Amino acid sequence: MRIGAIKFGDFTLSSGGKSPYYVDLRLAPSYPEVLDRLGDLYVEVVKNEIQPNWNIARIAGVPTAGLPIATVVSQKMRIPLIYVRKEPRTHGLGKTIEGVVNSNDNVLLVDDIITTGHSTIEEAEILRNRVNVKHVVVLVDREQGGHANLMKNALELHPLVKIRDVIGYLRDLGAITTNTYEIVANYMAASRQDREVTH
């Protein structure tokens, strides 16, 4: 919040939906100590939750916000980095997976945030044409169905924090008002009901 990576107000998400808060991890690299610390936190989750049962051959960053974080994690763990381009290049090799990769490598997906998980699933499917993808690490789980949707697609989500905990913490700290906390909490309850109706 100090760096403005979480803001409260009226926002439109990339899915088109409205949200009373917005998390933008693209700002983290503007504060090198924050990016470095985030890298350490991702490494901790990867070492504790994933590596004991799964050998990671490559770390894939999801551009735009996920790529700088994935690079820092790749460097700290000395595991090679790859990424998927959003738009195929118009020149050169015209491929979509960038970096050194072998068929059937175990690839860990690194992103900043997860909402419904649809864009993460798309990313995983592109990678799955060549490699194995099973785990996804994100900083914030917005708790709007991402976890369940990923599971349906044989992907395990490892969030560093959940938004409910973030807003609870900010409220206890006095960084946001009880009113703001309730707006976000109500929005989350409402978006859960929406999902129950549509599914």
Place this chain on the structure above:
Amino acid sequence: MAQLIEEKALFEGEFKCSSGDKTDYYIDMAMIFSEPTGLEIALSLTLAELRRISVDKIASPSVEADPIVAVVGTHAKLGSIFIHQGQPIYAYEKLENLLKTGNRVAVIADVTLCGNAVLSAVKTLRSAGAQVETAVTIVDLQKGARELLKQNGIRLVPLIEAKDIGSIALRQQ
């Protein structure tokens, strides 16, 4: 570094400028940044170059440069700013706000050809109040970037030039 590029990142293909100028080879720095050793070599060369100039921030002009800019930022303890195709990547933050804590910015590119991508990032940065005098590029393919940037008050500092890469130098003879 030149040898590493020759071995891992040099491909048949072409690079095209908007001016129409092109090369008959192609350099893919993602192949270098992908491997921890390659990334570290690029990182230490870039850090050495940055020590010679005084800047508050660094900026990436394209997604291809994002990995090197991110690690240079954490190691040099400089904030990094990302401009893709001339547009800041931030959803709800003004570039002006990010420049409040220091506005001297160096652009760091992976590859420069004619310099258009760097220039477009510099223009965006300057219009938000940044002072940009230097651009560091890992590889300059010597197709006009230096001249174009110089005309716009930017000194281009290449770590490697096309002529340093053996097989490219041979092609040019």
